[in-house]
Amino acid sequence: MSQTQVNSICPFCGVGCGIALVASDNNITAVQPLSKHPISQGKLCAKGWNTPFGINHHDRLTQPLMKVDGEFRVVSWKHALSHIAENLKQFICESGPQSVGLISSARATNEDNYAAQKFARAVLKTNNIDHCARICHSPTVAGLKKTLGSGAMTNSIDDVGKADVILVIGADPTENHAIIGGKIMKAKLRGAKLIVVDPRQTRLAKVADLHLQLNIGTNIALLNGLLNIIFAHGWQNDEFIARRCEGADALKAHVADYTVEKVSVITGVDGADLVKAAKLYSQANAAFLAYGMGITQFVSGTNNVIAVSNLALICGQIGREGTGINPLRGQNNVQGACDMGCLPNVYPDYQSANDEQVRSKFSRAWQTEVARLPGLTSLGMSHQARHGNFRGLLIFGEDPVVTDPDRNKVAQGLRAMDLLVVIELSMTETAKMADIVLPAASFAEKRGTFTNCERRVQLIHKAVSPPGEAKIDWQILSELAKEMGFPELMNWQTSEQVFDEMCKLTDSFSGMSYPRLKQNNGLQWPCNNEYPDGSRCLHSTTFPIGKGKLIPVYHVLTDEVPDAEYPYWFTTMRLHFHYGCGSMTRQSPLLERETPIGLLFIHPQDALDLGLKNHQGVTVSSRRGCVETRIEFSNQVSPGLLSMPYHFKEAPSNFLTNDAMDPITEMPELKVCAVNIIPLPENQPPRSSVLSDAGSRVSQ
Numbered sequence: 226m227s228q229t230q231v232n233s234i235c236p237f238c239g240v241g242c243g244i245a246l247v248a249s250d251n252n253i254t255a256v257q258p259l260s261k262h263p264i265s266q267g268k269l270c271a272k273g274w275n276t277p278f279g280i281n282h283h284d285r286l287t288q289p290l291m292k293v294d295g296e297f298r299v300v301s302w303k304h305a306l307s308h309i310a311e312n313l314k315q316f317i318c319e320s321g322p323q324s325v326g327l328i329s330s331a332r333a334t335n336e337d338n339y340a341a342q343k344f345a346r347a348v349l350k351t352n353n354i355d356h357c358a359r360i361c362h363s364p365t366v367a368g369l370k371k372t373l374g375s376g377a378m379t380n381s382i383d384d385v386g387k388a389d390v391i392l393v394i395g396a397d398p399t400e401n402h403a404i405i406g407g408k409i410m411k412a413k414l415r416g417a418k419l420i421v422v423d424p425r426q427t428r429l430a431k432v433a434d435l436h437l438q439l440n441i442g443t444n445i446a447l448l449n450g451l452l453n454i455i456f457a458h459g460w461q462n463d464e465f466i467a468r469r470c471e472g473a474d475a476l477k478a479h480v481a482d483y484t485v486e487k488v489s490v491i492t493g494v495d496g497a498d499l500v501k502a503a504k505l506y507s508q509a510n511a512a513f514l515a516y517g518m519g520i521t522q523f524v525s526g527t528n529n530v531i532a533v534s535n536l537a538l539i540c541g542q543i544g545r546e547g548t549g550i551n552p553l554r555g556q557n558n559v560q561g562a563c564d565m566g567c568l569p570n571v572y573p574d575y576q577s578a579n580d581e582q583v584r585s586k587f588s589r590a591w592q593t594e595v596a597r598l599p600g601l602t603s604l605g606m607s608h609q610a611r612h613g614n615f616r617g618l619l620i621f622g623e624d625p626v627v628t629d630p631d632r633n634k635v636a637q638g639l640r641a642m643d644l645l646v647v648i649e650l651s652m653t654e655t656a657k658m659a660d661i662v663l664p665a666a667s668f669a670e671k672r673g674t675f676t677n678c679e680r681r682v683q684l685i686h687k688a689v690s691p692p693g694e695a696k697i698d699w700q701i702l703s704e705l706a707k708e709m710g711f712p713e714l715m716n717w718q719t720s721e722q723v724f725d726e727m728c729k730l731t732d733s734f735s736g737m738s739y740p741r742l743k744q745n746n747g748l749q750w751p752c753n754n755e756y757p758d759g760s761r762c763l764h765s766t767t768f769p770i771g772k773g774k775l776i777p778v779y780h781v782l783t784d785e786v787p788d789a790e791y792p793y794w795f796t797t798m799r800l801h802f803h804y805g806c807g808s809m810t811r812q813s814p815l816l817e818r819e820t821p822i823g824l825l826f827i828h829p830q831d832a833l834d835l836g837l838k839n840h841q842g843v844t845v846s847s848r849r850g851c852v853e854t855r856i857e858f859s860n861q862v863s864p865g866l867l868s869m870p871y872h873f874k875e876a877p878s879n880f881l882t883n884d885a886m887d888p889i890t891e892m893p894e895l896k897v898c899a900v901n902i903i904p905l906p907e908n909q910p911p912r913s914s915v916l917s918d919a920g921s922r923v924s925q
Contacts (some may be wrong), residue, residue: 231688232259234675235273236332236668236809239554240264240382240404241677242273243746246669246688253277253669253689263746264382264677270403272803275816279667279809284651286664287693297662302694302704305661309619310708312644313349316616323598324615326353326606329567330622330698331559334673334685336723337698338558338565339573340715341621344702345600347591348709352578352600356567357623358559359603360630363890364521365552366563366575368530372538372776373550374769376575377560380513380549381679381749381761386412387547390509392420392502394533395444395519397427401799402553402678405515418509420502422447423519424796425861425868435502439492441794441866441897444520446780447499448532450488452480452539454503461507465541469768472775476535479777491780507540511547518555522797522896527889528778538773544764554678555799557668561676564734564750565727569600574731590730591714602891604629604884607638617644621698622665624653628871630882630893631849648701664695671697673720674742676750680760682737683747699723783897784885787865791847791899793831794866795881803872811872823852823876823911825902826859826868835904842905845869847898850880853911856902867900875913 228249235242243262247255256276260267289305290297300308316324327349329341338356345354358366366376373379385391385408399406406429413419413432421433424441439447455461456477466473485496506512514537520529534550542548554560566573576583578600588595601609603625609615611634618639629635639645639658647659656662668675670691676682691697696704703715717723721739728734736752736759748759764773787794800820803811811817825845827837837843839858844851845867854869854876862868869878883898905911 228254229688230257231686233669233685233688234557234683235269236276236279236557237272238402239556239559239678240402241557241675241679241681241683242269242404244269244273244276246276248688251689252281264679264681265404268404268407271816275813278813278816280650280669285692285695286649286651286662287695288664289694290662292660302696305663306705306708309644309646309661310705313617314709316643317349320614320616322349322351322596323353323601325349325617326351326355326601326615327619328603328621328623328625329354329356329562331357331556331562332622332668333558333562333698334668334671334720335558335561335565335676335682335727336673336720337621338562338567339723339727340699340702342566342573343591343715344706346572346587346595347593347714348706348711350594350596352569352596352598353606354567354600355569355603355606356559356562357556357628358563358568359891360522360628360893360895361518361555361559362521362552362563363568364526364530364887364892366568367890368527369534369550370575372531372534372774373764375763376563377680377763378549378551378554378678379543379763380546380551382408384547384549384762385409385513388412388417388509388511388513389547390418390420390505390512392422392506392512392514393429394422394514394516396515396517396553397423397429397799398515398553399428401555405553418505420505424863424866425798427861435498435505437492437494437498437502438863439494441796442523442783443492443780444523444529445525445532445778446483446488446491447494448536449480449483449778449780450485450492450499451503451506451536452476453483453488454485454500455507455539456480458504460504461539462541466539469541469544469773470538470775471772473539476539476775476777483780506536506542509542511545512540512542513547513549513551514542515551515553517553519896521892522894523892524784524885524887524894525781526887526892531776531778534773535775535778538775544762544766546762549762552678557677558675560678560680561674561682564676569602573727574733587730593711593714604886604891604893607635610638610641613641616642618642619646619648620655621648622650624655626654626658627877627879630879630884630895632877632879633850634884648698663701664691664693665701666691666695666697670695671720674724680749681747682734682742682750684739684742784883784894785848785897785899787899791901793900793902795845795847795898795900796866796868796896797871797878797882798826798868800870800872803870823854824857824870825854826862827856828860828862828864828866829858830864832856832858835902837904838907841907842909842911844903844905845881845900846903847881847883847900849883852876852878852880853905855911867902876911
């Protein structure tokens with residue numbers, strides 16, 4: 226039996242590790258790390274090693290399915306696409322283009338995502354295009370756009386090794402970005418100081434030189450407090466501020482109110498530790514700052530990001546190797562999906578959808594009029610559907626029923642639509658609710674590009690053929706465009722043609738091509754005439770907006786706080802052995818063995834007060850719903866705080882989470898809400914909470 230080996234990129238988190246896919250008999254039989262890959266350098270995490278289980282699993286979709294009388298029936302591609310096109314045209318004719326939309330995928334290629342936003346804007350004539358960045362890093366895009374002019378990781382992953390101080394806020398890279406976590410540990414062993422800011426005592430926090438275990442939702446108070454200390458001691462970088470920033474005087478006056486004593490009360494962090502952190506970060510030769518969804522997933526998410534930016538700018542810790550503001554992206558191509566314009570307010574390369582010149586540019590290039598009205602976010606589409614104003618939605622590779630907040634509302638929105646089409650690898654919880662399900666090709670079954678969190682665009686290659694009749698996302702959209710009456714608009718023959726079209730319309734990618742990506746192990750944008758070999762570090766001499774903006778922001782309370790009815794804080798988290806909604810990692814018996822069912826982490830003292838035993842079943846309830854799960858004693862959480870991973874459909878944390886939104890980005894406050902817990906009888910196991918095809922909650 227002959228084997229082939231094809232180089233590719235790991236399909237899990239945003240680190241973008243290099244892997245070789247070993248194929249035999251049209252199956253991926255193994256993966257191997259690439260020793261010369263510039264990021265992973267011969268290393269993989271547990272998820273990467275288990276890649277074959279995510280794409281070889283027995284329940285892959287292989288034929289188009291249409292729901293008839295509540296049951297799925299196999300149909301031809303021609304029938305499925307004709308039915309979709311007829312309905313979309315009818316909805317647009319009767320209700321206008323605002324009644325339809327598309328959710329693309331952070332796990333799909335740049336080519337797929339470029340095609341998705343083009344289909345929305347040029348075929349459907351709507352800006353109703355979004356993806357899962359809405360619920361992870363949309364505040365990063367908005368916040369850093371305001372302060373720096375660019376909403377992406379400013380430095381390269383290898384800069385971790387060039388820092389003498391590493392500050393990690395609201396993330397644990399050892400869990401979800403393990404290769405970066407390993408680089409942080411290596412840097413610490415060689416002498417770098419590590420500061421972790423997190424309400425949980427994460428694995429990384431346990432080995433940190435300084436752990437600021439703040440009360441959940443007090444990020445801005447803490448960051449403003451650090452600025453107060455830095456200004457009071459004269460530790461700010463005055464030369465950098467004068468040369469590169471504006472607004473320093475107003476910011477200094479604003480944070481004067483955030484005294485050490487006041488911030489210590491708000492955050493629960495000892496004042497002496499605040500001073501230590503401020504001195505370490507501000508006086509470092511090079512300080513690398515990384516953050517995750519513990520910053521973004523709040524009603525204050527955009528302002529949290531602005532507060533992070535204020536700290537880096539005041540200390541001049543940006544624009545040099547070993548420094549920077551570095552958001553850790555959760556999915557393999559969430560950076561790329563944003564770059565490709567799969568957001569309602571921007572075209573590829575973050576060109577404003579509200580700018581008439583931008584619209585004219587794309588209308589000319591695509592030879593058709595594009596959408597003019599402002600678009601809806603993914604949560605906005607769901608909201609409009611619940612109110613009868615949104616009729617048709619295409620979802621590519623996302624499972625919002627599991628991943629979006631207030632799961633009952635999400636299900637109601639999907640159920641209210643006249644047509645729900647899901648393009649997927651397998652029958653997810655969202656796919657079960659669809660009217661039509663189309664089989665998609667996985668990353669191992671197509672050619673294309675992914676963009677990792679350091680802006681590195683990398684090639685993936687086809688190792689095996691798609692199962693059955695499964696197709697590549699951009700091919701599906703191309704065929705659907707023809708059915709909609711646009712035969713030439715998306716008439717690509719290869720993924721390279723899609724990529725080349727995108728590069729011609731985006732300055733940041735204009736110096737890229739497939740041959741150049743292959744030759745250089747990927748290229749980091751911007752890659753253009755000014756930066757022909759890409760950009761390892763952004764903002765070395767100037768910012769896209771000229772001077773960096775220092776913007777005062779206020780500490781605000783979270784939307785919910787514990788009370789007599791719901792006395793516990795609740796937060797969500799990731800586990801090292803699982804990923805996202807679990808649709809890929811939970812196919813691996815090795816990973817499933819490590820954490821086979823849902824968990825609720827609770828401090829031993831809280832468990833003792835409630836008379837609970839370790840691994841006992843409980844009901845967790847919030848103002849939105851309830852879930853049965855089992856507890857696990859953990860000193861990671863402080864008394865009064867409960868923590869739950871979101872990987873498990875049997876115990877979905879998003880029955881509980883709050884959909885209160887950041888007003889700037891509509892980021893829901895997934896990171897915190899108020900809950901209560903009630904013990905189940907000691908020998909009674911928790912029941913599985915799932916959604917039926919009709920979208921109602923059932924217990925099994």
